[in-house]
Amino acid sequence: MRFLHLADLHLGKMLYGYSLIEDQRYFLKQILDGLEAHRIDAIILAGDIYDRAIPSQEAIDLFDAFVDALINEKHCPIFCISGNHDSASRLNFASRILAKRQLYIQTHLYPKLQPITVQDTDGELDIYLLPFFKRSDLRGLLGVDEHLSMAELFHLYMEKQTIDPQRRSLLVAHGFVQNGASDPAAEVGGVEWMDSHDLAAFGYVALGHLHETHQVKEKIHYGGSPLVYALDEAAQHKALLIVDYQKEAMIEEWTIEPLRKVYSLENHFAYFLKQPPNEDYVFIYLNDEHMYPNAASQIRQIYSHLLGLTYTFSLRPADSALPVREVRSHSTSALFNLFYEELNEVKPSEKQLAIIEKMLGGDH
Numbered sequence: 001m002r003f004l005h006l007a008d009l010h011l012g013k014m015l016y017g018y019s020l021i022e023d024q025r026y027f028l029k030q031i032l033d034g035l036e037a038h039r040i041d042a043i044i045l046a047g048d049i050y051d052r053a054i055p056s057q058e059a060i061d062l063f064d065a066f067v068d069a070l071i072n073e074k075h076c077p078i079f080c081i082s083g084n085h086d087s088a089s090r091l092n093f094a095s096r097i098l099a100k101r102q103l104y105i106q107t108h109l110y111p112k113l114q115p116i117t118v119q120d121t122d123g124e125l126d127i128y129l130l131p132f133f134k135r136s137d138l139r140g141l142l143g144v145d146e147h148l149s150m151a152e153l154f155h156l157y158m159e160k161q162t163i164d165p166q167r168r169s170l171l172v173a174h175g176f177v178q179n180g181a182s183d184p185a186a187e188v189g190g191v192e193w194m195d196s197h198d199l200a201a202f203g204y205v206a207l208g209h210l211h212e213t214h215q216v217k218e219k220i221h222y223g224g225s226p227l228v229y230a231l232d233e234a235a236q237h238k239a240l241l242i243v244d245y246q247k248e249a250m251i252e253e254w255t256i257e258p259l260r261k262v263y264s265l266e267n268h269f270a271y272f273l274k275q276p277p278n279e280d281y282v283f284i285y286l287n288d289e290h291m292y293p294n295a296a297s298q299i300r301q302i303y304s305h306l307l308g309l310t311y312t313f314s315l316r317p318a319d320s321a322l323p324v325r326e327v328r329s330h331s332t333s334a335l336f337n338l339f340y341e342e343l344n345e346v347k348p349s350e351k352q353l354a355i356i357e358k359m360l361g362g363d364h
């Protein structure tokens with residue numbers, strides 16, 4: 001059986017004020033169009049379906065159209081859990097009815113993991129759905145009062161499970177999983193870590209939460225977000241994982257080019273004005289030594305999806321801050337001169353000084 005391991009769709013995501021819904025619609029269409037060619041039998045959605053607990057109407061419409069096409073046209077079962085961005089109870093709506101049509105949605109944590117067992121040519125395969133949970137959920141479920149870490153609580157939870165390592169199995173989960181503790185207090189996005197060691201009984205673990213497509217250890221993988229959702233994700237590896245589960249799980253990658261890329265560029269103002277039209281989501285760093293009026297609006301003529309613009313000189317650390325007492329003893333125009341010099345690394349010209357003096361109306 002071949003699973004497509006998707007995670008962190010974050011439908012309805014905004015990036016610097018731009019709605020990414022068109023990019024997400026394009027991406028999901030590429031998946032639907034490529035299902036047969038990649039011989040996908042089932043879809044895994046490892047949490048963070050939506051970007052917000054109360055998703056926008058267009059995000060709901062997009063997900064609705066996607067699952068409709070998968071279930072009703074492609075007859076492709078879906079195994080879905082809620083992530084920390086989803087509202088568990090909202091996503092849970094009609095889940096018992098939907099399960100009868102093979103749209104399995106799990107949003108609640110139960111004391112005992114119950115598999116959905118599917119049959120394929122290699123025999124039975126147990127699929128376990130473990131939605132995102134908080135430390136307090138586990139504490140309540142396990143009835144422990146002590147101040148235990150997420151990793152300790154999760155270890156106790158998994159000790160109560162009876163996963164037969166001889167059977168073919170797959171776990172879908174959403175959280176921060178790492179190999180042991182480098183930093184006991186480690187967390188990502190407010191989510192504390194769990195130990196991959198506690199997931200060793202499963203034949204494959206399909207994780208969501210971290211946005212880079214990567215392997216935690218053998219048979220434990222993060223699907224990653226399909227699109228770049230922050231500038232610091234621009235250099236991340238992004239690919240779809242196909243889990244080819246025969247006797248055991250083997251991983252393949254499927255790469256889909258996004259509608260628009262996300263990245264940052266650094267150069268001179270004049271350089272950007274000479275570029276061909278660009279529709280990518282671009283953040284621009286100008287390394288000119290002085291500011292241009294309306295730089296952003298001029299650059300936006302070429303870069304239609306400009307995320308933002310900043311001058312590299314403005315990012316230099318301000319290490320020459322004056323003590324408060326000294327600030328008070330300076331005149332306003334003297335402070336302006338210091339400010340200008342710090343920002344531009346040259347003193348203001350006589351002409352500029354005259355303008356400032358005039359604006360300030362003499363010394364203050």
Ligand SMILES: [Mn+2]
Pocket residue numbers: 048083084085174189208209210
């Ligand atoms: Mn998440």
